[in-house]
Amino acid sequence: MVAVYIIIGVVVVLLIIFFAIYNGLVRRRNQVKNSWAQIDVQLKRRYDLIPNLVETVKGYMKHERETLEAVTKARNLAQQVSSAGAGERAKAEGELSSALSRLLAVVERYPDLKANQNFLALQEELTSTENKISFSRQYYNDSVLSYNNQTQMFPSNIVASMTGFKASEFFEVTLAAEREAPKVSFTQ
Amino acid sequence: MWEQIRSNQIRSVVLTIAMGALLILIGYFLGLAFDNAIVGLVIALIVWVILSLVGYFQGDSLLLTMSRTKKIKRDDHPRLYNVVEEMKIASGLEKMPDIYIIDDPALNAFATGRDPNRASVAITSGLLQKLNRDELQGVIAHEISHIKNRDVLLMAMCSILLGTIVILAWYGSRFLIFGSMTGSRRSSSSGGGGGAQLIILVVALVFMILAPIVAQLIYFAISRKREYLADASAALYTRYPEGLASALEKLGTSTGQLKSANKATAPMYIINPFRKKGMKASDLSSTHPPISERIRILRAMAGASFNDYDQAYRQAHRGEGVIPAASIAAETVPITTIKLEGEAGELNEIQRARETSDVMWRLSNYNTITCDCGAKLRVPPNFKEPQIKCPHCGRTHQV
Numbered sequence: 202m203v204a205v206y207i208i209i210g211v212v213v214v215l216l217i218i219f220f221a222i223y224n225g226l227v228r229r230r231n232q233v234k235n236s237w238a239q240i241d242v243q244l245k246r247r248y249d250l251i252p253n254l255v256e257t258v259k260g261y262m263k264h265e266r267e268t269l270e271a272v273t274k275a276r277n278l279a280q281q282v283s284s285a286g287a288g289e290r291a292k293a294e295g296e297l298s299s300a301l302s303r304l305l306a307v308v309e310r311y312p313d314l315k316a317n318q319n320f321l322a323l324q325e326e327l328t329s330t331e332n333k334i335s336f337s338r339q340y341y342n343d344s345v346l347s348y349n350n351q352t353q354m355f356p357s358n359i360v361a362s363m364t365g366f367k368a369s370e371f372f373e374v375t376l377a378a379e380r381e382a383p384k385v386s387f388t389q
Numbered sequence: 390m391w392e393q394i395r396s397n398q399i400r401s402v403v404l405t406i407a408m409g410a411l412l413i414l415i416g417y418f419l420g421l422a423f424d425n426a427i428v429g430l431v432i433a434l435i436v437w438v439i440l441s442l443v444g445y446f447q448g449d450s451l452l453l454t455m456s457r458t459k460k461i462k463r464d465d466h467p468r469l470y471n472v473v474e475e476m477k478i479a480s481g482l483e484k485m486p487d488i489y490i491i492d493d494p495a496l497n498a499f500a501t502g503r504d505p506n507r508a509s510v511a512i513t514s515g516l517l518q519k520l521n522r523d524e525l526q527g528v529i530a531h532e533i534s535h536i537k538n539r540d541v542l543l544m545a546m547c548s549i550l551l552g553t554i555v556i557l558a559w560y561g562s563r564f565l566i567f568g569s570m571t572g573s574r575r576s577s578s579s580g581g582g583g584g585a586q587l588i589i590l591v592v593a594l595v596f597m598i599l600a601p602i603v604a605q606l607i608y609f610a611i612s613r614k615r616e617y618l619a620d621a622s623a624a625l626y627t628r629y630p631e632g633l634a635s636a637l638e639k640l641g642t643s644t645g646q647l648k649s650a651n652k653a654t655a656p657m658y659i660i661n662p663f664r665k666k667g668m669k670a671s672d673l674s675s676t677h678p679p680i681s682e683r684i685r686i687l688r689a690m691a692g693a694s695f696n697d698y699d700q701a702y703r704q705a706h707r708g709e710g711v712i713p714a715a716s717i718a719a720e721t722v723p724i725t726t727i728k729l730e731g732e733a734g735e736l737n738e739i740q741r742a743r744e745t746s747d748v749m750w751r752l753s754n755y756n757t758i759t760c761d762c763g764a765k766l767r768v769p770p771n772f773k774e775p776q777i778k779c780p781h782c783g784r785t786h787q788v
Binding site for chain 1: 467468471472474475476478479480481522626628
């Protein structure tokens with residue numbers, strides 16, 4: 202009789218542990234999904250800001266046609282692949298980031314532009330959107346790390362493989378240009 | 390991150406029990422003044438419960454009103470709003486906190502709200518003018534960390550407990566002195582037993598004097614620890630400890646005291662609002678760690694993780710750590726070296742001062758008209774004329 206009680210007790214304890222681990226996995230997976238949605242919001246915001254920016258600076262920057270075209274092209278490409286997976290998307294967005302930073306770097310040569318209120322407001326929005334993208338990427342990667350650890354470490358990996366939790370993909374900047382510090386060139 | 394919040398919650402429970410025990414003892418000794426310990430106990434508990442309920446439900450709005458703050462919207466100050474939103478994203482906070490500006494030239498900031506879904510950050514207009522974008526980000530990250538780590542409610546509840554103990558001890562010691570005089574008269578008329586009663590009264594009196602001091606020391610110790618933790622989290626969120634370090638440096642050189650702060654609200658601020666010039670605030674009776682030490686720790690960080698902060702802290706404190714062991718992860722977190730906003734979108738100090746004063750005028754319902762000659766006209770809310778003349782160049786504008 203005592204043995205039966207002990208067995209029932211052990212089973213109940215195991216079940217409680219199982220569900221606690223399961224709930225932890227669900228919470229972390231939702232956090233990953235949420236933080237991915239957050240990156241998405243910021244990337245879409247950048248697509249919306251760029252045409253405005255190009256429109257505003259076009260009149261001032263007669264000699265920077267190539268830089269402007271590169272930004273527009275990178276934006277359109279990034280928008281096209283926006284439904285693809287994290288890896289491919291990160292590449293296109295990295296391209297766009299570096300095109301944008303090139304544009305913002307040449308702004309220094311146009312003092313008129315820096316006095317334009319409209320441009321200053323746009324620049325603040327763009328700077329902030331760039332920050333928000335990198336912060337949401339940072340938070341997404343933190344969430345993925347914590348979730349992946351749970352799916353791979355003992356004992357939660359048993360629960361994960363039984364209930365079909367799979368590791369997530371990191372959002373990594375694959376582009377070499379974004380990792381390197383910008384080089385300053387004095388020849389035009 | 391979760392581990393840190395949990396250890397924070399455990400600590401709140403332990404602390405509340407310790408301070409609650411102090412309160413009960415106070416109530417007991419207070420009861421001696423009435424010859425009935427139970428009455429004293431009940432009075433102590435009732436005062437505490439009422440104050441806690443008020444603090445829980447109205448604490449944040451009381452604090453914001455007392456500090457004479459004004460709430461801002463996105464359009465009032467896009468940069469501040471954006472920086473708060475950036476830190477909200479970096480910390481994974483679910484809801485955007487409300488943003489308030491305190492119209493005061495002193496340099497300070499605080500966070501309040503009973504849970505992360507009902508939180509606010511406030512910053513003085515003086516600080517907003519002084520800081521560049523990176524520094525502002527560091528300060529806001531520190532405040533958001535207080536919200537994220539559940540420090541705000543913990544500190545509010547502790548300060549209420551402390552307040553209750555101080556109030557009761559103050560009244561209690563006076564009751565005791567008065568009560569002992571009448572008591573001794575009574576005992577002398579009945580004769581005998583006066584000696585034992587006198588000893589109890591002396592013990593009670595000593596306790597009444599010591600209890601508030603002990604409670605305050607517990608409170609300050611906890612408060613200092615929360616500041617270090619918030620600094621560590623701010624470095625992790627921004628991946629840029631130098632931002633907060635350089636902001637603290639600016640905060641440290643100012644000596645202007647915040648008019649709207651008081652002793653009860655002091656631990657809520659990023660730096661002690663009452664510090665004096667040259668004060669080395671490393672003693673036990675300080676709510677905040679010395680600024681120079683906070684800066685030194687931030688600058689000594691090799692990376693941006695909790696582990697790096699802990700290492701830097703250990704160097705400054707001869708081996709003693711500050712971060713709960715459970716929240717130190719092994720992975721390395723590099724510090725951001727290239728700051729995009731540092732070069733392109735940065736305003737100078739004059740532009741920031743103008744921007745801030747524009748916000749302050751707008752918040753007091755003044756209308757701003759920019760004239761073609763470059764002058765800015767501030768139209769007061771009670772101005773009734775349909776047109777206004779620029780005093781600088783004479784052009785007329787529609788109001």
